[in-house]
Amino acid sequence: MNSSRLRQSGALALRVFLGLAVGGFAHYLLYRLFLPVQPFIYVAF
């Protein structure tokens, strides 16, 4: 009984962790989406 509850709690914690990770990844995607596609190449004039 206890081990079953422990397993369920572990699974719940894993879902919470995954959710937090997905949220963080969405934030990271915003940063990546707005990185310029074309690199800036410095040329001296």
Place this chain on the structure above:
Amino acid sequence: MSPTKLKTLAFLVAIPLGFALAVWLGREAATYAKPDKFIRFHQGIAPESLFYPPFSTLENLALARWSPGRTLVIIGGNSILNGVGQSDKNLWSRRLQEELGERYVVVNLSFRGALPCEAGALVAESLIKRGLHVVLISNTAPSTVGRVAGGAYGYLYYNGLAHDRLMYHPAREADLAAWEETATPSIREQQAELRRAAALDARFHFQALWHHIGYRYGFTTWTQVTRDHFWRPRDKIADDGTDARPLAERFRDQLEAELAITRAFSAGLAESTEPTSWRTYAPHARLTGELIDAMFPPAVRARTIMLLNQNAPYYRSRLTLRERTRDDFVFATYEQLWRDRGIDCHTVGANFTDEDFADRTHLAPSGGRKLALLVADYVRQLTPP
């Protein structure tokens, strides 16, 4: 509620929580994140390697060294003031700090290829707006003003604007709106995207957080500049600047191309009246004046020292007499034009030797030392005790 539903609910609730946590971390990072032991923006922490330091990072760099009672000397401008041709040990801005002493705090926020009104100039504007005592040092060629948006560092303008860091200066907004109207559709779309990015960043602070992580813990994007170790945190990438080559090895490459660039500094800016007499080409001078007014708010102009960088004598001595007189005329005329618009302006490098130049335009360590002495004098004149 069944265990399956509970797990799904926990997952769904945690997603916005994770996002909110990242936003909070980003908001915090914007208040402190900055490169350690910062001397200048070298390639490893600059847009050349897809590292776009946010506006807050530039401000943090300036404010970290400042304390009440001291004057902040912000160096903006391009690769000449960034110190290409000088290793970080021999960087001219270090000499400037030594020369000016404790009363001043010198921070080099110049970038390669930046315009005089970009990057460091916008940070100076923000700090003046906050009431700090600031002097801006920037540089350019005589008639080059450019615009705060549209170049490689234009993101900093939108970033500063969205975070309410910049002064109210309607002339700048009007000029940019008029410029965008005549720009190509792809440029208009690019500017719109930069505005969207800045507006989203002002809410979600993703630039500060992920640049901080990229600097401190690991970078996630491949770039040509860092291709062999792109994942390394940017604080592990050293300043790659080197001192100028020995004099005998300088000025050898592409003589004709470099001479053409030297000529272009004054060609088209003056019309000849007699063989060696010149008058300003009025339309260009008018445009330069209008851009100065539009890009520099009056409060910033009063605190700015603009340097017009002359080319190395190796090239100027190879111009014809007619071209040399035109060159001298244009530098003197445009120096006065910047002054007429309220900006303290000086031509520098005209009496430097070939030894002082690393190439046509960048300074070797000896040129950097001379520049530091000159600029220290200009700063003291602008900020009497």
